[in-house]
Amino acid sequence: MVLLRFRTWTARLGVLALAAGAVVAASASGTSAAPLPEGSADHYAGSQIGKHEGGTRTARPAKRFAEVPGMDVSSHQGDVDWRRSWDDGARFAYVKATEGTGYRNPKFAQQYNGSYDVGMIRGAYHFALPDRSGGTEQADFFVDHGGGWSADGRTLPGAMDMEYNPYGETCYGLSQEAMTRWVLDFSDRVLQRTQRHPTIYTSANWWNRCVGGSVHFGRTNPLWVAHYADALGALPVGWDFHTIWQWRAAGLFPGDQNLFNGNAEQLLSVALG
Template structure:
């Protein structure tokens, strides 16, 4: 009887798999062509206009909310780059930044730092704070300026577009001069639209968690696409943001070689 029960259980599992009854995370993983079975998504989305798993070069962005990270496992899972939160405004730094920066470097993962822009501080003040906290290090990825509308209780201010662009330009110009690399602009759909960021001749990292950037940001060129905030990566507990590079592995190596001089 036990043997028969076991056989029936196996047949049931096979039937479930054939009917798409595997866990959601595994179904999401199997969609990917270049991703393999090492990444997942706890809340996969039905993609419109193209699937991020069709991209072969993937990376993460992290902050203190990821807690302890096993960077060696992260690297072996196929992560090709990491952006690490460093600063916010003019007086807040991520408590895990220095540790993540060191550990990701030890794991030989190309990494860069990002700054969350605050609309109640000048661009010059925020640039000085970023420079105070982020080392000028050969081999680092370009710094990132994170531009999005904040939900901060201490700064609910939403300045007009000309003021946003003026202060953000001051910030990125100072960082460009100090680090020798032109900052990448990370942004969201509403902020991009409200401030006409498409008029900027900058390198973009675009957030789009429901549709392909070619649909959500029509006509906008970009280097990175953040496609989910609920990614699953070995070496990281809980959810993490997942991103792709807009190119193949050869183009990725070329992009790196131009920035890691």
Template sequence: MDNSRLVDNPPFSGPFETTFSHLCASIDSPNRSPRGGAMSSTWGRWLGAGIGAVLAAGGLSVQPAAAGAPVGESGDPVDGGVVRGSVDQAHSPRLPIELTSGNVRKGNKNGRLEGIDVASHQHPGGAGINWRLVARGYRFVGVKATEGRYYANPHRLRDQNGARGAGMYAFAYHFAVPNDSGGAAQAKYFLDHAGYRADGKTLNPVLDIEWNPYASSDHTNACYGFTRKRMIWWIRGFVREVERRTGRTATIYTAAGWWNECTGGTSAFAGSPLWVAAISDRPTLPTGWSRWQIWQHGQRTVRGITAVTDVNWLNGGEHELAALAKG
């Protein structure tokens, strides 16, 4: 493993919840952190030094980034010359913008089981999650484990273990950045950090493939500068590596708009379970699938979690959820 590319524990996480309007405003501002806002380099250095001195005086230490890993002033990893300021977010900041053109979902869940997905953003200032409270209303959780080959969520294992300990099902997902490295290489990095185990309480590993959050900084586009053929090849490399390592078929998280644009609506992965993002009255499926397994339908405040959290429905009940965990 190339440890110089791993930022396992960013030195500081944003203590404030990102508002939707702030998030939108920051998308095309590569020098602005989605979690905070512009900060002068001088003030940032003084603030960091002050916090470090206070913690040291109290017998505590600041958790550094991995040795040799470059970080920006915000503490976010810098990879390929791009500040990866969305690593703490569950999904691309472009996702809610792309998906709000339809009617926001209001209907009931028709007896379906509900779950959530989380990232380090759900731990503002290092806040924990009370999984026993969460488990009172939700049956499963997806945890963002990794992004590209440069970031691993420091809460990924604790969140999965906490959820399973509270009686929930859990799974890890990888946020793909195809123009960072190959599909198989990112799958390997993901599985090296995801904590996957075939224990009857863990769902398939997941590939999250969607809008490029760094397009304005890496000067490509929503499809990471890839042709459709190249994108399909990249996804195939990831899926094959997951199957080789785990014996399981990777679930694919995506949205119809991105999939149809960036893969041409390929049906090459119709055998993979689909986790679809659709903030609308009913999910629009990407071309190639006739059924969704999980539907991310919106966000809300969840008891036990400090930050607003994504919510999802399972296409079925307890029997279907248990079957998913068994593969």
């Protein structure tokens, strides 16, 4: 019996030794766990805000001022019937172009060009991953793959989507100071390359927690705010007014439902810069 137990224990030690050797060999060869993916059809403007903040709506908010209805889409919507959306009343659209520095929307051409072809004013947006690479790098990737701008009266300034981390810690492990620097780097680079400050998409809760108000971005960057409730509510710190309100995650148009804070002429003036 003692001999049997000794042999069993020896066999177990052998297995552990082999496992340890495999770990050492893997370390020596530089093998490590595969990195998290960078980009997904499930990441789009508001996808994480809806998960963290919730909120639903059953009807269009009461019209208080001149407002223009619009929409935003990503590859999550696939090929969009733009003629139908136009006939239903949508007059502008934002289309996801990129995420981080490793993802491009495979439906971007159909969505970006299709919205333009039916007469909409449209723009592109970038889903930011501030813990993966710098703001300047992600801005370059965005502009190189759909985030440009032209003064044709039909193109909105590119937008940066700043919201909850879909892969982990809410603020991407960055302090407010570091996150503010990241946003400035992205904004400055887009301005340098397109002559327009990018629109900033966010929610008040995320922005106030992760970025804060050390820089008054409302002086330079249009605000596209997400808030799924009966009223718009408080804006993120740093803005005195909003340009676009994403008021519902689904509805009449494919993708998210938006309202431009002004009339058609004012929407055109935003496109023209």
